[in-house]
Amino acid sequence: MRYAVSEEDRQWAEQVWGKLEVKLKAECGRIGSSIPYIPVNGVYSDMGEKSLVWWTNGFWSGMLWQMYHATQEKLYKETAEQVEIRLDQGLADYMGLDHDVGFLWLHTAVANYRLTGNPRSRIRGLHAAGILAGRYQPAGGYIRAWNEGQEGIAIIDCLMNLPLLYWAAAERKDAGLKQIAVSHAQMALRHILRPDGSCNHLVVFDPETGEYLNNPGGQGYESGSSWTRGQSWAIYGMALSYRYTGDREYLDAAKRVAHYFIANAALNDYEVVIDFRAPEQPVYYDTTAAVCAACGLLELAEAVGDYEKPLYVKAAVRLLRKIGEKFCEWDPEQDSIVSHGSGRYHRESDREVPIIYGDYFFLEGILRLLDKHLMIW
Ligand code: GLY
Numbered sequence: 001m002r003y004a005v006s007e008e009d010r011q012w013a014e015q016v017w018g019k020l021e022v023k024l025k026a027e028c029g030r031i032g033s034s035i036p037y038i039p040v041n042g043v044y045s046d047m048g049e050k051s052l053v054w055w056t057n058g059f060w061s062g063m064l065w066q067m068y069h070a071t072q073e074k075l076y077k078e079t080a081e082q083v084e085i086r087l088d089q090g091l092a093d094y095m096g097l098d099h100d101v102g103f104l105w106l107h108t109a110v111a112n113y114r115l116t117g118n119p120r121s122r123i124r125g126l127h128a129a130g131i132l133a134g135r136y137q138p139a140g141g142y143i144r145a146w147n148e149g150q151e152g153i154a155i156i157d158c159l160m161n162l163p164l165l166y167w168a169a170a171e172r173k174d175a176g177l178k179q180i181a182v183s184h185a186q187m188a189l190r191h192i193l194r195p196d197g198s199c200n201h202l203v204v205f206d207p208e209t210g211e212y213l214n215n216p217g218g219q220g221y222e223s224g225s226s227w228t229r230g231q232s233w234a235i236y237g238m239a240l241s242y243r244y245t246g247d248r249e250y251l252d253a254a255k256r257v258a259h260y261f262i263a264n265a266a267l268n269d270y271e272v273v274i275d276f277r278a279p280e281q282p283v284y285y286d287t288t289a290a291v292c293a294a295c296g297l298l299e300l301a302e303a304v305g306d307y308e309k310p311l312y313v314k315a316a317v318r319l320l321r322k323i324g325e326k327f328c329e330w331d332p333e334q335d336s337i338v339s340h341g342s343g344r345y346h347r348e349s350d351r352e353v354p355i356i357y358g359d360y361f362f363l364e365g366i367l368r369l370l371d372k373h374l375m376i377w
Helices: 007-031 059-071 074-093 101-116 119-133 156-160 162-172 175-191 228-245 248-267 287-303 309-326 356-369
Strands: 153-155 202-205 212-214
Touching: 007 059, 007 074, 007 309, 007 356, 059 074, 059 101, 059 356, 074 101, 074 119, 101 119, 101 156, 101 162, 119 162, 119 175, 153 156, 153 175, 156 162, 156 175, 156 228, 162 175, 162 228, 175 228, 175 248, 228 248, 228 287, 248 287, 248 309, 287 309, 287 356, 309 356
Parallel strands: none
Antiparallel strands: 153 202, 202 212
């Protein structure tokens, strides 16, 4: 086994996998190619009807491809193909697209291409990569996150979009695409990650000169605090940049953030809050940060030697087990699985609710433990 998990933990993961199969088969039959985000009273609506380019719109497809890869059941593949075709309109409309084209098309077209070799999917992925590359700001050396009026902002989350560029660079033998990804990762090391392993959400540059301006709080509590999902993106994102470049600076950065994350999560019995440096009360959980960090820790475990592996694997298992034991809804009649996910600290409507990416990373984490996952990133 890839991670050498204990027999007891493997059995636990098998048990959870059994429940995931039942739940996701029912959910797939019910919601098909509509695009889920946050359910209300256990019922998803179709986010695709409101916006085809919302950054989370790929995760359901990512879950479907994970399920197809693990089970070979055609229903999952056919449904994922329908989601991919729906997103074509978002690609064509173009205007609302931002740096999250990575989250959107890695989980749809690129996943399809990796599994089936579909040439149309390859083109979609390359097209999305071109859009991502076009957001590069040479003054400052970063990929801008958002659109008009926000050209100077880069965010930690973008590390998870970089694999689209690494993939496209390899597909097209285009070193320029890889250099853009590397430049952004280097910028994140210099301006978003802190020496103690914590990190900010945002960094702001003067877009004309590239001069560093400041680090506002973004989705975390405030500037100087530690938005937990941002730490998760940093662990996973830096480990991925190491996977695609072999540059040890990224591996060391991923370890640094991982050690900071594990220390903070352990202090709270692996129940992860939205911001590690928010006031102790009120307590707001963010299970999405926990499951994303768990996947990042497992990615990191693959990159290190045998002496180092157990720390990351055991911490990932503890995070996933805490979610499985305390934060899961297994009724197949209810949409969504992982409860208490949070989008941001200061917005009540997306605080402590089930969110589709919580389910995605929980599924990826369980499949990783069983060595059945598809490498989507
Ligand atoms: N934009 C990604 C996130 O909210 O984590």
